[in-house]
Amino acid sequence: MSGTNSTAPQALNVSDLRDQLDGMAHREGIHKWDLGASRSSNATVQVDRGEAKQLKASQRSSITVRVWNDAGLVGITSTTDLSPSGLERALIGARDASQFGNANDIPGFSPLAMAPTPELNRPLQPALGIQKLLSTLKQAEKDLLGQHQAIETVPYNGLSEGSSERIYLNSDGAVRQVQRTQASLYLYARAEEMGRKPRSGGAIRVALGSEGLDVQGCVDEAAQRTLSHLNYQPIDTGRYLVCFTPEAFLDLLGAFSSLMNARAILDGVSLSDADSIGSRLAVPFLSLHDNGLHPGHVGAAPFDGEGTPTQRLRLIHNGQLESFLHSEATARHFGVKPTGHAGLGAKVSVGPDWFEVSTSEGTTSGTTHLHHSTSLDTFVLIESLNALHAGVKASQGSFSLPFDGWLVRDGEKLSVESATVAGDIRQVLSGIVHLEPDAKVTHQGVSPHVWVDGLAITGEA
Structure with missing residues (x-):
């Protein structure tokens, strides 16, 4: 060039x-x-x-x-x-x-x-x-x-x-x-x-x-x-109130996108099944869309690998699972229309485009729950999750992931030397205590900071 x-x-x-x-x-x-x-x-x-x-x-x-x-x-x-x-x-x-x-x-x-x-x-x-x-x-x-x-x-x-x-x-x-x-x-x-x-x-x-x-x-x-990680210290093993940055939460959500993937359901590698539509998946103040048309999505395309138009698809509303991601074949199996998430290949794949996390309309974002049920004096702010390819068992729902982040105590922010966060994605989605009002457009999707209570943090021995 x-x-x-x-x-x-x-x-x-x-x-x-x-x-x-x-x-x-x-x-x-x-x-x-x-x-x-x-x-x-x-x-x-x-x-x-x-x-x-x-x-x-x-x-x-x-x-x-x-x-x-x-x-x-x-x-x-x-x-x-x-x-x-x-x-x-x-x-x-x-x-x-x-x-x-x-x-x-x-x-x-x-x-x-x-x-x-x-x-x-x-x-x-x-x-x-x-x-x-x-x-x-x-x-x-x-x-x-x-x-x-x-x-x-x-x-x-x-x-x-x-x-x-x-x-x-x-x-x-x-x-x-x-x-x-x-x-x-x-x-x-x-x-x-x-x-x-x-x-x-x-x-x-x-x-x-x-x-x-x-x-x-x-x-x-x-x-x-x-520079914010220069002043680091070990963290004690225990359960903490955790705040995920938008990037970290989108990474975690993407690692478990099989929850909403019709192809994964038919292949038997998803936590969901054909009858999961309408079931409670998250707290009632959370909504999730897959919005491949979002203005912040630089790589947006108007159609998928099968020619189906791209759309803004509501996956979770008021905490309930509302839609799956579909190709032509999976949509035909479920008796619905394709959603525009197919990739053409020897086997037609299905995958998300651009997650958009938000507070459900007409609901509170959990602020009251955050302030009355947890202590804000000490919490862990997770900036990024590492080793997603190795530390996630998507078909079981569990994860154990090294992370970069800080322990925030009485307003003082100290980098965590070395630690992992572990849990189950279903417990995370049902354990959210607050979604901050301002969502951030990242290179991988849209999300606010997400607060989850009671996650297990294991410090370096």
Whole structure:
């Protein structure tokens, strides 16, 4: 990638592409097919003490073709070749593979694949180029190192920008296409004082383009978080009132999203079952939406992998489970409409887009409960959860996770040296005592600070 400004690459002509596929399918005697494709172009830089550590530019493409044979069985082929010959080989390969299709799991076209999609205000942004990214990141690292003499290195850092395109086509006439641009910055600093353990902290910023990144805000937040952990102490093992930052609570919620995932329910790896709709899952003042259309969601798309329009879906209302996340196949099984959460692949996956945690309308946020049932003199403020891949048993509901955070006692904030927080997600959701009124838009969703009473904290032995 050059150092000059450039715009997103020329979009694919999806109408011509669909006509090509239609002609090929007709010649091969294929009557039902669909295609999902994505391609991206990215530039990423990393630095180390003012020098370039890594400069990387990449282009990727991924194409999935599905074909239904006359017996109704489905074959699937993945490729990276969008040329006419590559597409023809993919169609023929998928047709041949359909002979071995699973008769017990047959996906279909989404009934909403040609429904109107929502308007998204995501104007494409110009790329600044890898040289500009490098100079910006060098300056950010320099500014962060200059914030305090204890900050010695910024071992993890990165600045990237890129563009992407996604399409969905099928033989019934569905034609979906979206282009996006996105940029991200992360800075993770390491500080050390004589006779003390090294301490770290970081920050992330995302935007539609590099020019929209709040670089100085990222520097300041990374410095503040790192320095706030210098004054650390061990914490006694026990049960504490815990306040999760928005980022930490969204991480925990995302780790247990199988609670609301219809695919996970059908696969038998969810705590919920087909009869869980309407059951109490959380305190009555909590609501949860999956809102892939939120203005703060930089990577928003108007449709999912099956062409179903993206929507704002209410999952929990007044503490009760109200909806599951669905693909076409799971929606058909449950007798509902697809929700726009499918990913196209050898097995159609289901996943959340962008969680939005809020207080249910017409309810209190638990403030009275917080002040009258708990002591605010001492609590643990959890900034971030670590080792989510290893410390979460989603199908059982349990977790035991190292965390970064502070013990707050009589207004004094002391970093916790090393500790884990453990519990059960059902107890967490039912043990919430307060949702703060101001929600924060993060790079992964929207949430207020969330207060939970009686969580087990294990300090370093």
